[in-house]
Amino acid sequence: MTTGAIGVARPRIEGPAKVTGTARYAADVPIEGLAFGAVVLSTVTRGRIRDIDTSAVQDMPGVLGVIDHRNALRLNPKAGGFFGPDGGLQLLQDEVIPFAGRPVALVVAETLEQAQAAAEALPVTYDEEPHDTEFTADHPSGRPAMTLFDEPVNAGDVEAELAASAVVVEERYRTPEEHHSAMEPHSATAWWDGERLEAVDSNQGPFVVAAALATLFSLGLDQVHIRTEHVGGGFGSKGLCGPQLILAAMAALRLQRPVRVTLTRAQVFLATAMRPATDQPIRIGADADGRLRAIWHEPAFEISPLAEYIEGCTELTKTLYAAPAIRTRLTAVPLDILPPYSMRGPGAAPGSFALESAMDELAERLGMDPLELRLRNEPVVGPVSGLPFSNRNLVACLREGARRFGWGTRDHRPRLRREGSLLVGTGLAATSFSAGAFPSSASITAEPDGTFTVAIGATDLGTGARTALTAVAADALAVGTERIRLRISDSDLGPAWSAGGSRGTTSWVWAISEAGAQMRRQGCRGTVTVDTTQLLGDLPSRERHSYSAVFAEVTVDPATGEVRVRRLLGMFAVGRVVNPLMARSQVIGGMIGGLSMALHEEGIRDPVSGRHVNADFAGYHIAAHADVPDIEADFVPDYEPGIPLGVKGAGEIGNVGTAAAIANAVWHATGVRQRSLPIRLDRVLEG
Ligand code: MOS
Numbered sequence: 076m077t078t079g080a081i082g083v084a085r086p087r088i089e090g091p092a093k094v095t096g097t098a099r100y101a102a103d104v105p106i107e108g109l110a111f112g113a114v115v116l117s118t119v120t121r122g123r124i125r126d127i128d129t130s131a132v133q134d135m136p137g138v139l140g141v142i143d144h145r146n147a148l149r150l151n152p153k154a155g156g157f158f159g160p161d162g163g164l165q166l167l168q169d170e171v172i173p174f175a176g177r178p179v180a181l182v183v184a185e186t187l188e189q190a191q192a193a194a195e196a197l198p199v200t201y202d203e204e205p206h207d208t209e210f211t212a213d214h215p216s217g218r219p220a221m222t223l224f225d226e227p228v229n230a231g232d233v234e235a236e237l238a239a240s241a242v243v244v245e246e247r248y249r250t251p252e253e254h255h256s257a258m259e260p261h262s263a264t265a266w267w268d269g270e271r272l273e274a275v276d277s278n279q280g281p282f283v284v285a286a287a288l289a290t291l292f293s294l295g296l297d298q299v300h301i302r303t304e305h306v307g308g309g310f311g312s313k314g315l316c317g318p319q320l321i322l323a324a325m326a327a328l329r330l331q332r333p334v335r336v337t338l339t340r341a342q343v344f345l346a347t348a349m350r351p352a353t354d355q356p357i358r359i360g361a362d363a364d365g366r367l368r369a370i371w372h373e374p375a376f377e378i379s380p381l382a383e384y385i386e387g388c389t390e391l392t393k394t395l396y397a398a399p400a401i402r403t404r405l406t407a408v409p410l411d412i413l414p415p416y417s418m419r420g421p422g423a424a425p426g427s428f429a430l431e432s433a434m435d436e437l438a439e440r441l442g443m444d445p446l447e448l449r450l451r452n453e454p455v456v457g458p459v460s461g462l463p464f465s466n467r468n469l470v471a472c473l474r475e476g477a478r479r480f481g482w483g484t485r486d487h488r489p490r491l492r493r494e495g496s497l498l499v500g501t502g503l504a505a506t507s508f509s510a511g512a513f514p515s516s517a518s519i520t521a522e523p524d525g526t527f528t529v530a531i532g533a534t535d536l537g538t539g540a541r542t543a544l545t546a547v548a549a550d551a552l553a554v555g556t557e558r559i560r561l562r563i564s565d566s567d568l569g570p571a572w573s574a575g576g577s578r579g580t581t582s583w584v585w586a587i588s589e590a591g592a593q594m595r596r597q598g599c600r601g602t603v604t605v606d607t608t609q610l611l612g613d614l615p616s617r618e619r620h621s622y623s624a625v626f627a628e629v630t631v632d633p634a635t636g637e638v639r640v641r642r643l644l645g646m647f648a649v650g651r652v653v654n655p656l657m658a659r660s661q662v663i664g665g666m667i668g669g670l671s672m673a674l675h676e677e678g679i680r681d682p683v684s685g686r687h688v689n690a691d692f693a694g695y696h697i698a699a700h701a702d703v704p705d706i707e708a709d710f711v712p713d714y715e716p717g718i719p720l721g722v723k724g725a726g727e728i729g730n731v732g733t734a735a736a737i738a739n740a741v742w743h744a745t746g747v748r749q750r751s752l753p754i755r756l757d758r759v760l761e762g
Contacts, residue, residue, distance in 0.1 A: 080546035080556050081720065084656035088542045089305065089535070098305045101277040102262035102337045109264070110139055111187040112326050112336040113194035114318070115180040116345055117172045120685030121206035121411045124170040127180055128198040135196065137189030139330055143180040144169050148325050154291040156315050156416075158222065162381035163414040164291055166321050172201060173381050174412050175686040176345030181322045183334055206411040208685040212247075212354035212375035220378075220407035225387040225422075228459045231400030236369035240360025244436045248357065248429035249751040252678030252687075253350040255418050256697050259307025260343050263320035266333035272299045276320045279309040280573020282532040285566035287316035292324065301566040306536045310668070311417035312347045314575045344690035348416035349678060351376040351386050355429040365443050365451045367398035372430065375406040379414035386415065387422030391430050391507055391731075394618060395469075397454035411685060417575070419668050420730035423508055428672075428752060431504035431735030436748065444487055445739070446477055449505050457618040465617035468648035469505055471711040472624040476503070476646035479707070480626040489746035497630040502739025506732030507620040510581065510650070510715065510723040513572035514611055517586035518604035519552070519594045522560075527552055527594070530562040532571030533583045538726070539657030540579060546653060547584050547720065551591020552599070570606065577621070577724025580653065585610070588719040614717055621728045622648040625666065627736040631744045636759035638741055640670055643733065645708045650715035650723030658725045662708045665729015671698035672730070673737040677753050
C-alpha cells in the first residue's frame with residue numbers, strides 16, 4: 076500500500092502555532108532564573124583594546140558582571156567551521172581588534188534593559204592601528220583560494236580559443252557586501268545542568284553547532300545539548316556556532332545561572348556574517364554561430380584573515396555550458412572586515428550574475444536570441460570534469476519557461492519597447508546549483524498506540540522541513556501522516572546535516588527512507604536507527620545539480636532611474652518535489668532574494684573609519700512587499716537517480732540567476748549594461 080503523502084501540497088504543520096503566536100523562537104522560551112547578556116562591539120576597525128573600565132558599570136542597577144578578554148574562559152583554538160579553522164569563533168580571547176563589530180565584552184544583568192544600559196555605558200578605549208578595508212581585485216595581499224570543491228581549472232587552451240573566436244566578450248562584474256538579513260535576530264539561552272551545557276539557540280543545524288561548541292569549550296559531544304525548535308530564517312548566517320551562543324555559554328558558566336544573549340539588528344549586521352564583495356573579470360569567446368570556444372573567469376573576493384572561506388563564484392562556469400577551453404581561478408583578498416560566510420546561494424549567486432550577464436552580452440554582439448545561445452551550448456558531459464550528468468533538465472526549464480513567459484515574441488534589440496514614459500525590457504538567465512547529500516542519522520520507534528516516533532536532528536528554518544519530513548516518513552512506513560510523530564531540532568537526536576548547502580532535505584530524506592524501510596522489514600516493531608555515512612560512499616561519480624531558468628520583465632523610468640520588476644518567472648528542475656506548496660514558496664523566496672540582490676542590497680563601508688555604516692533596515696535595503704511583483708514558479712518533471720525518492724535541493728537555486736535575468740532585462744529596456752550590483756537609480760541615470 077502506498078499512502079502517497081509525498082507530492083501532495085500540504086500547508087505547514089506548525090502554521091497554526093506560528094500565526095497564533097504560540098510557536099516559540101529561541102528568545103521566547105521561558106527559563107527560570109534567567110539573566111540577560113548585552114554584547115559590546117568594537118567601534119574601531121583595527122588595533123588593540125587599551126582598557127575596559129568595568130568599575131564604571133558594576134554598580135549600575137541589576138548588573139551581575141562583565142566578561143571580557145581578561146576574565147573570559149579560554150576557548151580551544153582548534154574549533155573550526157566547514158572551511159577549516161575559524162578564528163571568528165575565538166571571542167574575548169585577547170585584546171586584538173581584527174574588525175569593527177568584533178565583540179569585546181558581554182554585560183550581564185537581571186533584565187534585558189539593565190544589561191543594555193550598562194553595555195552602552197561601558198567605557199572601552201583602544202589603541203588604533205591603520206586598517207585596510209578597501210577591496211580591489213588586484214590587491215597586493217590577494218592569494219589563491221581553493222578547497223576540494225573550488226579548485227582552479229584550466230581545461231583546453233583558453234588563449235588560443237579566444238584568439239580564434241569570432242566574437243569575444245571581455246568585461247568585469249561586481250557585487251557588493253550583502254547581508255543575510257533573516258527576520259529573527261540571532262539569540263541563544265544557555266545554562267549548565269551539572270556537567271552538561273544546555274542551550275536553546277537560533278541556528279541551522281543543532282548537531283553541527285553542538286559539535287563546534289563542544290570543541291570550543293573542550294567538552295565531550297555528550298556534554299553539549301542544543302535545541303532549535305523554530306527558526307526565523309538563516310540564509311547561511313546561522314550555519315555556524317554564532318557569537319550569541321558562545322557568549323551565552325561563557326556567561327552561564329561564569330554566573331552559574333541561565334543567560335540569554337540576543338543580538339540587536341545592528342549587531343546581526345556587524346557581528347554575524349556577510350557575503351563578501353566580488354570583482355569578476357570574464358572573457359567568453361564564440362564562433363559566429365554562437366558556439367562557445369572559451370570561458371575565462373577569474374573572480375576575486377574579500378575575506379578576513381581570521382577565518383577561511385571560499386566564495387565559489389566559478390561553480391556554474393565549470394558546468395553550465397560546453398566549451399573546449401575553460402579556465403577558472405579564485406583569488407581571496409584578506410582585509411580588516413567581518414569574516415564572510417555562505418549566504419543565499421553562496422558563490423553561485425554572484426558568479427551567475429557575472430556569467431549570465433556576459434552570456435547576454437555575447438548574444439547581443441552575435442545578434443542572437445539569448446535563449447538560442449544557451450540551447451546551442453548545452454553540454455553532453457561535465458565540460459571540465461568529463462563526468463556524465465546524473466540527469467540534466469536545464470533545456471526543459473528554458474523551453475517551458477520561455478513558452479509560459481511569452482519569450483518567443485521578444486524583439487531582441489534593446490530600447491524598443493515603451494509604455495508612456497517608461498522603458499520596458501525582458502531578460503533571462505540559466506542556472507544550476509550543486510546537489511547531493513551528507514551523512515545523517517535517523518531513528519524510528521514503533522509506539523504501542525500504532526504511531527511512529529521519527530527522530531532526526533533536522534532543522535526547520537521556516538521552509539517547511541517538518542511538513543516535508545512527516546510526509547516522507549509516512550510514505551516510508553506506508554502509513555498516514557497522522558501516525559507520524561516527528562522529532563527534530565535537537566542535537567541529542569544524533570548526527571545530522573544542517574539546513575544548509577541545499578542539502579538538508581536530501582540528506583534527511585535519505586536517512587528517514589532507510590530507517591522506514593528497515594522498520595517495515597522488521598515488521599513495524601521496536602526501534603531502528605540508521606546512519607547514512609556508509610550508504611553515501613556508494614554513489615557513483617556524476618555531476619549532480621539542480622537547474623532552473625529565470626525570466627524577468629522590468630520597467631525603467633529614464634527620468635528617475637527607477638527600475639521596477641514587473642514579472643518574474645522561474646522554471647525549476649529540483650528532482651522530485653516532496654511538497655509542491657512548500658517548495659514553490661521556497662523557490663519564490665529565493666527569487667525575491669535575487670530581486671533584492673539585483674536592485675537593493677548593498678553593505679556600505681566607510682573607507683576612513685572602516686566601519687559598515689548602514690547596519691539597519693533603514694539603510695540596508697531589502698525587497699519589501701511592494702517591490703515584489705507577479706512571481707510565477709513551477710517545476711519541470713525531474714527525478715534524481717541514485718538518491719532516495721529522487722530528491723534534490725530547492726533551498727538556494729531560487730537565489731541564483733534572478734539578478735542576471737533582471738540586469739539583462741534592464742539592458743533590454745535601456746540599451747545600457749549594468750555590471751555592478753545593485754542596479755541603483757544613480758547607476759541607471761549615469762548610463
Ligand atoms: Mo546556505 S547559504 O547553504 O544556509
